[in-house]
Amino acid sequence: MTKHVLVTGGAGYVGSHACKALKQAGYIPVCFDNLSTGWKEAVKFGPLEVGDLHDRARLDEVIAKYQPLAIMHFAALSLVGESMKNPAKYWATNVNCALNLIQAATDAGIDKFVFSSTCATYGDQDGVVLNEQTPQFPINAYGGSKRAIEDMLRDFGNSHGLRSVIFRYFNVAGADPEAEVGEQHVPETHLIPLMLDAIAGKRAALTVFGSDYETRDGTCIRDYVHVSDLVDAHVLGLKWLEEGKPSEVFCLGTGNGFSVREVIAQSRNVTNREVPIIEGDRREGDAAVLVSGSVKAKDVLGWTPKRAELETMIADAWRWHQAPEYAE
């Protein structure tokens, strides 16, 4: 039996890695993407269906064509800074697209849904150990919209029996160790790719956003998780649902926090080069510390991150930055 999984945002960073992991696990990932921020070149592991989640008819057509057993939903706007400036865009796009998709799924009798959520749903909770029970107080429209979709999944679970696995990501980093796919955003806003571009001379310098946070060296602390490990958890989440198990929420991080300056220091070990730095102001919407305090994914799903060292993540990202596809 062919096991199709509809992967929205499958041409994006996390989605393309998820398609690779799904293919390796014996599924056929059907990428549904409007290519607004994704790359058709990143769709290497299954068919590409170009479409927009606002377009219910197109969605129904693709679902009817492949009859997927489950949905993995990655497609979303995901820039915290942009969401502070233009909240309407985030609420309208992320929430309406998810509602369309969830309704299309339930109308087609699909009862398994894996959702890409975020630790941005927690907001800035200084000193609180973040886990699945931590109350969510998002401080930006990106986090707010993702939290709303979590609520939506709960409600459709109650009304339609839709079972979901929600993953709240900490900071996704690294690239496929074989450099078949990797991280490429336009514009790029994320720390590690910007840092590597600065090292490679593709940008003049990396700006450190704020040195006056109440952290050990004044810069923000994040929990970086390797994208290949992250998507492995998604396959486990899908299997969980296939076994008929109930809806669950899992945090995905390593539990280790690194400051911006510590990330920069690690990159020297990988590249043997210096990062040109500018000390800048704080970026609006940034929490000081976001570190996972959860081992639930390990305990319940049996998730075992294999590339959990920050240095491995930077090394894999660096390899991807030198791949021909990255430069194109």
Ligand SMILES: O=c1ccn([C@@H]2O[C@H](COP(=O)(O)OP(=O)(O)O[C@H]3O[C@H](CO)[C@H](O)[C@H](O)[C@H]3O)[C@@H](O)[C@H]2O)c(=O)[nH]1
């Ligand atoms: O040029 C830069 C870019 C980032 N940073 C800092 O580096 C850290 C990491 O920033 P990223 O932009 O790489 O990641 P974020 O923590 O902002 O964002 C990540 O976590 C968010 C949740 O807060 C969302 O889930 C988002 O999609 C995800 O990429 C932050 O402290 C940020 O201030 C810099 O100092 N300079």
